Amino acid sequence: MGRTTFTWAVSSDPGLRRSSNEDSYCTRPDLGLYIVADGMGGHVAGEVASRVAVEAIEIFIQETAGADKNRTWPFPFEPALSLEANRLKAAFRLANRRIASTIADSHDLRGMATTASSLLTGPDGACVAHVGDSRVYVLRGGHLQQITNDHSWVEEQVRAGTMTATAARQHPWRNVVTRALSGGEDPEVDVTQVQPVQSERYLLCSDGLFSVVPDEQIAALLGTPGVPLEDVCQKLIDAANAAGGPDNITALVLEVNAP
Secondary structure (H helix, E strand, O other): OOOOOEEEEEEEEOOOOOOOOOEEEEEEOOOOEEEEEEEEOOHHHHHHHHHHHHHHHHHHHHHOOOOOOOOOOOOOOOOOOOHHHHHHHHHHHHHHHHHHHHHHHOHHHOOOEEOEEEEEEEOOEEEEEEEOOOEEEEEEOOEEEEOOOOOEHHHHHHHHOOOOHHHHHHOOOOOOEOOOEOOOOOOOOEEEEEOOOOOOEEEEEOHHHHOOOOHHHHHHHHOOOOOOHHHHHHHHHHHHHHOOOOOOEEEEEEEEOOO
16 A cells, blocks of 8 residues: 555744744655644744754654664664654654753753644554644544644643633633653653545644634635635634734645545
8 A cells, every 4th residue: 555645735824913933844745744843932942942843853754764663763663553653753752852952052942842743644544643732633524523632731621521622712721731842851742543535634733723713613614625725724824813813823734635
């Protein structure tokens, strides 16, 4: 079985209340790799954290493009996971170490961190990996499904049943993440295998989108037939800005090509 291919588009916008954009992204169809990262730590530091993480993940995935499970890995290979999942997990952990060394080199960057969500295709389907609260969704049969679980304080309350999704959107702690790539201990990386099906659409996005645009609206915009993917991305950005645009917004849309 050949690797799944996508038609893709991406758009990133600072939003209406931020002077800079701390989000970073990567689109490498040649590697089957797509990433969205949302930097934290204020102005320059957030931009650096997301960029360093995205570059580190991209480099490792490129270096292991022809690898198999018998090669030597920087971390123990987990046989229960696919090759793609092992590659992404290792890439995220190396990105965390790159952030640590970047912080060690510059006092000004202390406290910086980033979320990261990524999709990597391989011969056995695709793998989604994430740390933090950037999300990956799939639109399947007109229904929007969130593949990732946010590592955020409010989302943990929602999952525990102590807070509604609507209340979480308004909560003053909604930006508090419980897991990130921050240069500390090796992060726990969540990985999920997915089987992309022709015409499905995947969305990788930062919280600047879903924190203000409800899932129903995201689903409607993502599923609009006959609209170029570039326009779909722009409509998602426009919707977030129409809702106040309180944060940086990145939307990366993938449509599964016919095999």
